[in-house]
Amino acid sequence: MSPHAHIADAIKAPDLIRLERNLYVARFETMKVYSTLAAVQGLLDSGRIGPEATLIDSSSGIYAYALALACHKFGLKCHIVGSKTVDRALMLQLRILGATVEQVEPQPTLKLDQSLRVARIRELLAADPNLHWMQQYHDDxxxxxxxxxxxxxxxxxxxxxxxxxGGVGSGCSTGGLARALRAAEPGVQLIGVQPFGSMTFGCQHLEDPGIIIAGIGSSIPFRNVRHALYDQVHWVSFDYGLSGAVALLREHAVFAGLSSGCCYLVARREARRDPQRNVVFLAADTGHRYVEGVFAEYERALDPDALAPVAIESLQQLQLPWSAMAWGRADFDPARFEPAASGCVAPATAEPALAH
Incomplete structure (x- = not known):
């Protein structure tokens, strides 16, 4: 066995685990390390940044750790504008790795949290133009x-x-995988998972009464989300995500985060609906930061066999706790989509023509 040069190289790749006959999980310790290492290496190789650069970005957790690891490996400085979802364990790791971290004040909605973090980054860039904004949401x-x-x-x-x-989030993980897989096989299906309250696929009008599922949704447009890559979209509530995460641990001994629970519910259903098709879902991180908010509540987890989505044909029909839609690789502009208080009313060019 050849030794790794840095811990980031050791943990960047997922473990592929077979859960059922045609159901697999790509289980990451922390998912965004692979892409962040490649991004930083590309910036250095192209000369867009030098060896004394300070890299800056906004994060609710996983990306902050990935960027700190990449900066540690390449000897760069790192600054994170984080949300209050960055817990103490991660905060201590970031600071010991050499990153400087500031957290915005807690906000009642995802939109206010993300908007405040981006505004703070713009302030920092205005004060120091030598900072390099990684723009995980916008730089392809x-x-x-x-x-x-x-x-x-x-x-x-x-x-x-x-x-x-996989969770959609910035669009890069699921989008990057689909793009690479379809280079060899165009028929690979991509199923995106979203939380309620995310605008990325037109669900900003429905707030989850649970908590924000950090990292897989958005309250601001992300240029890296390429809507035309997705065949289906599922919106999953916090309560169902909790149930999925608990079931994943109980049934398969995989300790993974809240978004992984959402993806497990969707992938489990898809694998059983089509036994001739292999289904792999992305488990983006471990369950450690969800111990109190999710796993400590395991007794209220619902039986996954009793859970099923409502199949919808229009964004006007979106409803909690789980909705599923055939997206049909359609284009979509979330910035032009304007949901009404009692439903979704979109410009004629905003809602995609959907495959049913």
Whole structure:
């Protein structure tokens, strides 16, 4: 066994685990390390940043850790504008790794939290133009790091027929995987998972009465989300995500985060609906930061066999706790979509033509 040069190289790749006959999980310790290493290496190689650069970005957790690791490996400085969801364990790691971290005040909504973090970054850039904003939400350099993950999936279980399930978030993980997998097999299906309250696929009008599922939704437009890559979209509530995370641990001993619970519910259903198709879902991180908010509440977890989505044909029909829609690789502009208080009323060009 050859030693790794840095811990980031050791933890960047997922473990591919078979859960059922045609159901697999790509289980990451922390998902965004692969893409962040590739992005920073590309910036250095192209000369966009120098060896004395300070890299800055906003994060609710996973990306902050990935960026701090990348900066540690390459000897760069790192500054994170974080949300209050950055817990003490992660905060201590970031600071010991050499990153400077500031947290915005807690906000009642995802929109206010993300907007405040971005506004703070713009203030910092105005004061110091030598900072380099990584823009995980907008710079497509973050797509490049997922090609090796796609190669690992192909080596492990081939890519035809295959469905990939993952939280949408910035769009890079699921989008990068789909792009790489479809280079060999265009029929690979991509299923995106969203929280209620996210505008990315037109659900900003429905707030989850639970908590914000950090990292897989958005309250501001993300340029890295390429809507035309997605075949289906599922919106999953906090309570159902909790139930999925508990079931994943109980049934398969996989200790993963809240978004992984959402993806497990969706992937489990898809695998059972089509036994001839392999289904792999992304478990973006471990369950450690969800111990109190999710796993300590395991007794109220619902039986996953009793949970099913409501199939919708229009964004006007979105409803809690779980909605599913055939997206049909349609284009969509969330910035032009204006949901009304009692439903979704969109300009004629805003809602996609959907495959049913």
């Amino acid at each position: 350099i973050h797509y490049d790091g997922y090609a090796p993950v796609a190669a690992q999936i192909v080596a492990g279980l081939d890519c035809a027929p295959l469905s990939v399930v």
